[in-house]
Structure formats: structure tokens, C-alpha cells
Amino acid sequence: MHKTVIVTLILIVLGSFALVAQPLEEQQNMVMEETMVTTHGEDGLTYMREEEKLARDVYLALYEKWGIRTFLNIAKAEQQHMDAVGALLDARNLKDPAKGAPAGVFQNAELAKLYNELVALGSQSAADAFLVGAIIEDLDIYDLNQFLAQTEDEAEIWIYTNLKRGSESHMRSFVRQLERYGKTYEARYISSEELASILRR
DSSP: OOHHHHHHHHHHHHHHTTOOOOOOOOOOOOOOOOOOOOOTTSOHHHHHHHHHHHHHHHHHHHHHHHOOHHHHHHHHHHHHHHHHHHHHHHHTTOOOTTTTOOTTOOSSHHHHHHHHHHHHHHTSOHHHHHHHHHHHHHHHHHHHHHHHHHOOOHHHHHHHHHHHHHHHHHHHHHHHHHHTTTOOOOOSSSOHHHHHHHHHO
């Protein structure tokens, strides 16, 4: 990969880590039915481009609903994650499914369905909004684990590893705030052991 592309990716991803979630002020209450997203047969980069868009779009919707700045901050980080994946798609002349797509619009039907479900859940209460944040990061980490296990491409490994680090940071932020109100987040996609390891860091 061209040196300029590598530098661009580094700047985009590292910049996203500065957008740390601020304290939340609500509680967790609802439990969402698990909805596993099928990714078989899809290009990993293309899929992650839309999954990062899912996170960004949901957080922006929840910010608009509740006015809690944490969602806006993390949405900005998710935009930078999208940009990082988009830069690699462009470098490889791959089709970008998120290019020019409005909020809440996805080429992947499962992600479109999940967007609607998550926004509906998060709109019920601020507590549910925080739960949705944890669910999204849980799913992101799960899918990134799958793509990391399936690739030997250096650039993809670098991208997925850094996106996973960002998702783990967001997960810690959401779970910490839930615990302030006596609520415990239970892993829905990754294992309970992996969640515990993330929260200990």
C-alpha cells in the first residue's frame, strides 16, 4: 500500500481515540433480543464501513432524542472510523456502500433492520439509549474479531485492530455509566470472558 495512504489511515484512526466519551447520567433497564448480523460472503472492509456508519447514525439519532453529549462525541469518533475504512476502500478502488448515503440508509438489509431496532429501543428512555451504546460496541467487537481471524492482509489487520481498540474504549465508557446506577451489562455477542477482560483494562 502507498505510504501516503498508510499515513492518512494512521492520522484518521489515531484522531478518533481523542474523542473519549464523557460521563453518562442515566441507567440501564431494557434487555434487547439478540440479533446476529450475517456477514458471510461480504467483503470485510465493505461491511465494516457500513457497520461503523450504523454506530454513527444511531448515536446521532440518540443525541437528537436525548441531547446527551456523550452520543455526539462518540458519533464523531465513529465518523473517523468510517473515514479510515473509506480511505482503504478508495485506495483499493473498491465500491463504497456508505458514500453519499443518508443517515439510517444501508445497502446491507440486516444493518438497516438493526438500525431501526436500535433507534426504537434507545428512544424509549435515556437508560435504554445507554444500553444501545453498549450493544453496538459489543457487536462491533464481535465482528472485528471475526474479520481479524479471516484475514492475513497487513492493512486490514491494522485497520481492524485499531477499530477494535476504539470500540473497546467506547464499551468501557458505556458500561461504567450503567454501573453507576447499579446496572450490569451482559455480553450479547462477544463472550462474557472477553467483556470482563475489556472492562479490566
